[in-house]
Amino acid sequence: MASSSSSQPNAIGRAGDRNQEKEDEAVVAAAAVAEAGNGSQLVMPEDGYEWKKYGQKFIKNIQKIRSYFRCRHRLCGAKKKVEWHPSDPSGALRVVYEGAHQHGSPPSSSAAAAGGASNKYELGAQYFGGARPQ
DNA sequence: CTTCTTTGACCGGAT
DNA sequence: TATCCGGTCAAAGAA
Numbered sequence: 001m002a003s004s005s006s007s008q009p010n011a012i013g014r015a016g017d018r019n020q021e022k023e024d025e026a027v028v029a030a031a032a033v034a035e036a037g038n039g040s041q042l043v044m045p046e047d048g049y050e051w052k053k054y055g056q057k058f059i060k061n062i063q064k065i066r067s068y069f070r071c072r073h074r075l076c077g078a079k080k081k082v083e084w085h086p087s088d089p090s091g092a093l094r095v096v097y098e099g100a101h102q103h104g105s106p107p108s109s110s111a112a113a114a115g116g117a118s119n120k121y122e123l124g125a126q127y128f129g130g131a132r133p134q
Numbered sequence: 135c136t137t138c139t140t141t142g143a144c145c146g147g148a149t
Numbered sequence: 150t151a152t153c154c155g156g157t158c159a160a161a162g163a164a
């Protein structure tokens with residue numbers, strides 16, 4: 001892709017060994033709508049927590065793109081999933097929260113350190129062609 | 135130095 | 150039995 005990235009020579013060789021637990025409830029937030037100023041920009045609603053994206057895939061079952069986010073802290077069991085239509089950047093996002101944070105409470109006020117820019121992730125940009133200098 | 139994001143490939147379960 | 154899906158991890162480069 002245009003982005004830099006580079007290469008995944010060998011992700012192979014990973015000895016399988018992981019715990020798969022089924023717990024916590026899935027909290028589904030209603031569809032979030034982007035700001036009226038830009039009806040074509042997909043933005044993630046800032047929850048006050050910091051998330052790290054660890055995967056993105058297209059789900060055939062629902063024909064939607066699903067992004068996987070996890071809390072900054074590895075030991076934190078908080079996870080977040082965002083689902084949106086690949087052809088409907090109108091702003092309909094489905095946010096699913098899973099688990100709870102274990103290292104404190106959320107900084108109720110805006111982002112942890114965002115002077116005003118709450119959204120940090122432009123999901124649609126990656127699929128529609130967002131100028132992303134990285 | 136640390137931190138972040140992105141993609142591909144794998145895993146386990148289910149059918 | 151094989152196959153498929155969804156979900157997760159790892160590595161690399163860049164700032």
